Amino acid sequence: MKRLPEINCDLGEGIANEAAIFPWIDTASVACGGHFGDRNSILQTLLQAKKNDTKIGAHPSYPDKENFGRKSMEISMENLLASIQEQINLFLEVATELGLEIDHIKMHGALYNDAAASSDLADSLTTFYKQEYPGILIFVPPNSQMERFALKKNIPIRKEVFADRAYQNDFSLVSRNVSGSLLTDEVSISKHLQSILEQDYIQAITGEKLAIKADTLCFHGDNPGLLEFLPKIRKHWWK
Numbered sequence: 001m002k003r004l005p006e007i008n009c010d011l012g013e014g015i016a017n018e019a020a021i022f023p024w025i026d027t028a029s030v031a032c033g034g035h036f037g038d039r040n041s042i043l044q045t046l047l048q049a050k051k052n053d054t055k056i057g058a059h060p061s062y063p064d065k066e067n068f069g070r071k072s073m074e075i076s077m078e079n080l081l082a083s084i085q086e087q088i089n090l091f092l093e094v095a096t097e098l099g100l101e102i103d104h105i106k107m108h109g110a111l112y113n114d115a116a117a118s119s120d121l122a123d124s125l126t127t128f129y130k131q132e133y134p135g136i137l138i139f140v141p142p143n144s145q146m147e148r149f150a151l152k153k154n155i156p157i158r159k160e161v162f163a164d165r166a167y168q169n170d171f172s173l174v175s176r177n178v179s180g181s182l183l184t185d186e187v188s189i190s191k192h193l194q195s196i197l198e199q200d201y202i203q204a205i206t207g208e209k210l211a212i213k214a215d216t217l218c219f220h221g222d223n224p225g226l227l228e229f230l231p232k233i234r235k236h237w238w239k
Contacts, residue, residue: 012045034061035069057104106139116144158215
């Protein structure tokens, strides 16, 4: 039987229906203060994860709550790494209080995209993660600089594909400013997932077939259609 990737979701970002999402996911990436969140929001999300026996990861970002971490930021490497460390350590403090272990680290938004494209940023981040958080795996985009440098440094990874986002032909995500970049209904997401799950490729918006074996599939917690389509999709493929 073909191995299916896990389902992950970005959570701890202030959405009202978060508790209803947990039964349908395997892993939660929890905002830890960069783009959203504080100790209390992390605590509430991790309590839900513990209740549902869901794996948990830290979801650091550029320190930019004003733009929800979705804009590239001019910041020194020293200050960026200090912020990421502060975010992850806050997450670890709360997780430890609850007796939970960290599963992974996944960057958010513009930081995730910038590190995928920039060899300098990916090199610095992977060196930092290996030094400060040895043995903790990282979610990486396929065919990205983050994948390249993590593998080079023997950092464990999971290759992540976005289940509710459209792709360019270079494995980058279509800008959220473009209509159709976020898939919000069962029909469009099922079509997107069919090629990924059954034929091991992503159908880019330009028509190319991008070969990929996904380890984890991400749905965004703030997707307006999430609780309408996720249970149906979960039941259809993950029987």
